[in-house]
Amino acid sequence: MFTEQKIGKLLAGASALALAGVGFLGATAANAAETGNIDGSKLGSINIHKSAAAPGEAGDGTELPADPQPILEGVTFTIQPVLHDGVELDLSTAEGWELAEALGTTPTLPLTGDYSLGTSQAVTTDVNGVATLSGLNLGLYLVTETDSGNNLIKDKSAPFYVSVPNPQDNGQWNYDVHVYPKNTLNEINIVKTVDDAAKLMGDTVTWTLETEVPASSLPYKSFKLTDVLPTGLEFIAWESVSIGGTPLVAGDYTISDDNTEITLTAAGLLKLDGAGATTVTAVLKTKVTAIPEDGKITNDATVTINGTSDNDPATTNLGTLKLIKMDEDQKILPGAEFELYAEAPVDGQPTGEPLATGVSNENGEIIWQLHLGIEGDATENYWVLETKAPAGYVLPANPWSGELIVNGGEVTTNEVTNHKPVGPNLPMTGAQGTMLFSIAGVGLMGVAAGGALLQRRRARQGN
Structure with a gap:
């Protein structure tokens, strides 16, 4: 039977749930029991405000003056009505509230017994971090965070119930319920190193890009490595890409036409999700073709996961x-x-x-x-x-x-x-000997000619 005591238990549990940043019920038991003024003809709405702010005080289902910061755009939630015997709970009746109370304040999934879930509807937070589903019948709804969008969410919000309407402390009923589930964001870190094996310009220079990827309770949406080479550095090849030391195959990633980007495909992201906290490593081969004026070749790399980026440069001199x-x-x-x-x-x-x-x-x-x-x-x-x-x-x-x-x-x-060696000056023996022999020869020839003349003269005188 629907009693004030039962409603009190339900509301006490709802207040505990609200401390985690989500709204369920917020009125006191006495106010809830005494009002009896729920308008069963009304339709309601659930407005989800998503942020990475630290949890604060429990909400009461009403809209806060300003959303907590930083807001998260692009996060998707599914909203499903809770059914009993295949019929939505009608929270305009005492019986509907009793059935809701029987589920407790924290969802235990999957639902068992006569309880089940109706057709889900997805909503995604906008640029203001708000996702709204309107035109809802009065009832109990299960809200589940299903997609991180371009946000590096560490732990998704636990599934939670929202009642439409939501009881207020002043004895009124709130048909447009505002809830504020929070997320903790992961941090990523890329470390780029360069080996010192190259000795001469033109030798292969190897750069290693290591990204620490934390575990996530939601599937990763995107992973991209970007490395635009500076002037004087020439691309040779992406030698390898691995997750947790296990090499990826061609279908796990793509390389851009200009060789500046590596992007994980759906198959690669599935491997990343399954690896938990891990490291993605890419090895890039290059060579230096020109020395800049300062002698430094600095190569910067950036990793972008779910829209969150980190970069790290490395230098060879x-x-x-x-x-x-x-x-x-x-x-x-x-x-x-x-x-x-x-x-x-x-x-x-x-x-x-x-x-x-x-x-x-x-x-x-x-x-x-x-x-x-x-x-x-x-x-x-x-x-x-x-x-x-x-x-x-x-x-x-x-x-x-x-x-x-x-x-x-x-x-x-x-x-x-x-030094060019110079030898010593040698004596001119060859030239001097020839001259002496020439003079002696001429002298002998003169003596011979004189003898011949004398002999002829004597011969004439004898005649």
């Missing part, structure tokens, strides 16, 4: 080492060969393998454009070994350079000289 090869008279020397090392030699011997080799060009230059480090590390030390001198020159006694310090965005220049 570059600089230039230039050798100029010449002799002691400042003559430019092409053809000298060198090796570049990142560690100092030990007892004149190289440590590790050379980072690069080079041959001086027609200008006597070797230019190496170098990755120096990542983030705040923008300085690196190098050592150069001359392995072959230009033709006609010899290696120095110590073919190693000293320590060469290269800073980000700067050109470190080092001049390397070679």
Whole structure:
């Protein structure tokens, strides 16, 4: 039987529910029992005000002067009438209130016994964070939060009952009920890192985008990674995308035509929902094609989940080492060969393998454009070994350079000289001997000619 005591229990439970930010019933038992003035011909409405504000005092079903902030647009609720024996509860009657009281103040789902739910109607909060369903018969309704929209909701509101009408402390009945369910929003965090494996400009530079994704009681609506490469950085490939360390397959995500965005498909979002609190990791391969003036290549990435974004940049630093090869008279020397090392030699011997080799060009230059480090590390030390001198020159006694310090965005220049050997002056033995023999030969020829003349003269005188 419908009694004042039973209504009192119902209303006491409703007040406890309202403390969580939702309205059910709000009048005292005495007022509710004594009014008896429900207008059964009226229709009512449920107005849902959605925000991420901290829960405050319990509402009484009336509209607050201003909605709590921040409001949440795009959140969807379903509203269903509660049925008994397939018929909506009629809260214009004492019997309807008794049937409502029997359900308690907190829904236990699914409903059992003779209770069931009628056809659901969906409403979505507008730009003001309000969703309204009007033209409702007087009865008890179950309200369920079903879709987060573009909101990073951590925990959806628990399903709750709303009575139309709603009893008021002043003995009146509120046919247009306002409820204020609250949500706690999740936070996301993307961390972008770059490896320091690249040593020379043009080497592959690998960027890793890791997004911490919290568990959500509502399905995720969207997930997008955006990475627009800066000038001087060239795209090679998205190497992999994974959730919780498990690689995704092609149908789980799409890549934009310009390779700047990765978007999870419905299949990928389903895997994200099933992973709970997890990490989404994407690995991007690039290469540097030009060094900016400050030597910094900064690549920023953004993750957007359900309309909420976070971003994080990462930086790789570059600089230039230039050798100029010449002799002691400042003559430019092409053809000298060198090796570049990142560690100092030990007892004149190289440590590790050379980072690069080079041959001086027609200008006597070797230019190496170098990755120096990542983030705040923008300085690196190098050592150069001359392995072959230009033709006609010899290696120095110590073919190693000293320590060469290269800073980000700067050109470190080092001049390397070679000595050209000059042999001693040799005596001119060949030329002097020939001259002496020539003079002696001419003398002998003169003596022979004189003898012949003398002999002829004697012969004439004898005749």
